[in-house]
Amino acid sequence: MALRHAERVVPPSGPSAWLTTLTSAAMAFLAVFALALALASGRLADRWTEGLANSATIRISAPADQMDRQTQAVLDLLATTPGVASARAMTDEEQRKLLEPWFGPDLPLDTLPIPRLIEVTQDAAGYDGEGLRLRLAAEAPGAILDDHTRWRVPLAVAAGRLRILGLVSVVLILGTMAGMITLAANAALATNAQVIRVLRLVGARDAFIARAFVRRFTLRALSGAAMGTALGMLAVAALPSADAAGGFLTGLGFQGAGWLLPLVLPPLAAVVAFVTTRNAAFGKLREMM
């Protein structure tokens, strides 16, 4: 006879209830992708900055008869260059591996004028790039220093920006959700103005009335966000795997413990709904009378 749950004093509000759940689901779905983007670009930025510091390549293009001589000259030169930790000419086998993705496995390496690659590792102090270039030009005219820094720095910066963009997106999505829940809660409060008047008349405190709304909206946001997160995670898991797609997309997804991160979204959505509905309710109640 009596009411078991205080929230039943407010009538269920039909379509607007579904809208809250649906919005939360959609927002959580998007947030999963934003999160995946942030994590992936974070990893990318780290990898590129890491690789930046200590590697460079020297490419020697020379007629076949001069190749070995120039290679030796470069290696000798590097051995006496301060800041170079080690230098090593790549074997034919290694070069074939590097080129395979572009030209296929049956590359006739011996018959093609393929440049020889020398891998240079710096030590902590680093070498003087300009000085090295000048000396190479004098000793081995076919050698070109390919300092990875040149193309890696902008990429690392871009990846870092992308990570920030991903995080900003997550924040914006949560903010949008807060805004939409506030609107929905205000609409529900306005629709139920009559109910609220009756409740006030029989001695209900604001906290009691607010609770009826807050409980509803929190549960809706929680369930909606849980659904959205689950779908988002499935969608991310279903992205083409790393090896198949290659390039940047390899990274988009979660790795290891990263899979736990999106699980934060539903409780976060619930907290957002709780706080915004509570604020909306107390504000509206005070302005009602």
Add this chain to the structure above:
Amino acid sequence: MIAFDNVAYSYGGAELLSEVSLQLAPGSFHFLTGPSGSGKSTFLKLCYAELRPTAGQISIFDRDVRSLGRDDIARTRRRIGIVHQDCQFLDHLPLAANVALPLTVAERDTPVQDLSDLLAWVGLAHLADALPPSLSGGERQRAALARAVIIAPDVILADEPTGNVDWEMSLRLLSLLVELNRMGKTILVATHDLTLIRTVKQQVAARVLRIRNRRIQLAGADL
């Protein structure tokens, strides 16, 4: 219980009520009468702190209305049973839950026996599960009265409790209020039905307040 000291009220324009000084003593029975639009409902709203006086002072249970916060007002309303003129209910809840609403919002349990006794007392036991929109005017007013008394308030304020019912039902409703008054409750009934007042005055020592020219006076034998 409720005391007015030189109170005035206006909805923004001219004063509707002026220089009102009176007291509702514990255990007293008052009628409030006056033409339609004279401010009876307004006076009751001042009594349960829905409105605040524009001048003067009102104290409810010895506390100045102006000093009451929103939660204080809620707590005060749990000691005042209100029968509203238009008997508003929560239309999605059955009658029994509506009658029990004051206990629900005060987060107290509803003793099932008390609730069914009360419904029987107002003759609505058979409608416990009905939804308010399906009730007749008289049934709504009896339900409103049951809701007003379920929390055992000290004061009962009834605004035109017999507005929608026939003569016989009016007398029955009033006799319920008389019964409550005998149990020690302070009662104030706003009505424009003078015949009803005369009839009830034969059963209980009721005083009659009359609104005339914005003032509230005690009516004498001329009623």
